[in-house]
Amino acid sequence: MSEFWTDMLVVVLRCVFSVAFVMNIVPLMIWGERKGAAYIQDRPGPNRAPIDIPNPLDIPRLLSAALSGGKLEFKPVVSLRAAGLIHTLTDVVKLAFKEDITPDHVEKFYWFIAPVIAMSIALCTFAVVPFGDTFLGYNLQVSSLDGGLLYVLAMTSLGVYGIMLAGWASNNKFSLLGGLRSSAQMVSYELAMGLSAVVVFLNAGSVSLADITAQQGEALSILGIVEIPSLNWNVFSPFGLLAFILFWVAVFAETNRTPFDLPEGEAELVGGYHTEYSSFRFALFFMAEYANMIVASAVTATMFFGGYNLPLVSAAFLRENADMVLALLGFGAVPAFLTLAVVAWKRRGRPFYAAIPADDPRRNEPAFFTAVWLGAAGAHGGLGVAGLMGGLAGLSAMTGIEGLGPDLLVFVLHITALAVKVLIGGWIFIWVRWTLPRMRYDQLMNLGWRYMLPIALGNVFCAAGWIILRHELFA
């Protein structure tokens, strides 16, 4: 393969990977939203929709029945409900097959492109977020733009077009009000957002997210006495902490989430900008909201929480001791999965299972999950053994690609670290939504212009002053 095609392949893989990263977390977040709301409101939440799994021995018969057009009847061995995760799947099916209604009074062209803009802008923003240390010398980032963080701000400022156009093109006053609220709110909070990001630029001396992440992977030195490896996160400096709080509040406003979800305030605006949308067009807005939250969490994690860096362990350390790390993680995960297996097995004693008939396939769900967790424990034990036997070094030697094994490990660990940080951010979104009431419009504007903007401005001056002072004192 020539160099050109290798490069093209890498570019395509990067794009596919970053879109897949965001789109795979979306259903998880929707599930988390429902379960989180239920947890906070002290109710069980979604737990009904099942998937019926046929007996593996039955599959050939079912296949031939499907091919010959016969009836597909089978007695499931287990009816899988997976704590409500299946609801997200049924949601997708429902939204895809619902009738797509275009009201007569809308401005067709703008009405059609608005959800597309909302969704594509949300996905584009992820392009500059690095999702791992170099893999075989390739940067794990769709684009290593020089102005990385500025690109993020530019894209967020474009995100408002989707909502605005939807509100205007729907041609009804509620949608229009939603669109207007959204644009005013997003323009107002962009300033506080940009100014709080300036502190991060000052700390890193660069605007590129790759540089910002790399700098946070260095050791955190407390007054030059203690050095903690790979923990130089921006949130652990006083100005960085304040900047993080301001940025995070602004992110809530930019993603139109509670307490700033006035654009879709259902009590006064029906559904706000997406009142007239149905079927998959509504789904695009719905997914865009979650995609925005995920991307915002990823950007915040990258700016303030070290991005893909693991705390306390640097990438260089992981590469040097790859096999030992693999063994430790593999064997360390075994007891965790065994505990999960025991928990799943014990669920059989719940009153729910006592109340349903003995031949109900839902009865077998705890046993199914026990098997899944036992399998996971076994697989991780296998990984641990592979680590002990030098499997990663062996992989590099076997394929003849130098550093493949360690790089693979570093890649998996880094992407997991980023995903965990994103999920924690996502949980905070959900937690806040079900805890705080919606703000009034004047309160929203007051907070943005009269409190956050001056504080952010002051923070920039103080941070810059401190950096100069530190330079004079210690250098």
Next chain:
Amino acid sequence: MTESVLFYLFSLAAIVAGASVITQRSPIASALSLVVCFFALAADYVMLDAHFVAVVQVLVYAGAIMVLFIFVIMLLNIRETGPTPTGVISFRAGVGLAVAGLLGVAVIAVLDSVVHKAPAELEPGYGSIKAIGGALFGGAYLLPFEAVSLLLTVGMIGAVVLAKREV
């Protein structure tokens, strides 16, 4: 090769969008065409290694100024402007053509003085944020830059004073 093809593609998009700004009847369509035009221009800046200018173009023009424009259009809910004069070339169109012709002559004159020169070699780091920051805050442009920022502050205060009846 790829870059120059993309450059001309985006330039074409900018020109088409620019023409659409003045030919569309509905103000929203005009404003959105202008956004597309700014976007295409930003892409052209990227091709010319001016990444910072490109991002700022999107951030400031497409993302903030045009949002406010469209905000106002939506708030006033202007659907379509009145009929444009047709038939004989009106006085307005005549003046417009004359101005456009003068501008065209000026552009051709400027292009003629530039186009025959070989393109200058780019120094490493050209167009980066560091280079632009160095030129603006440490080089010859410090005084104009500060003067412009003062001017903007004056404009902002003026707008606040005008908009706020009782200060």
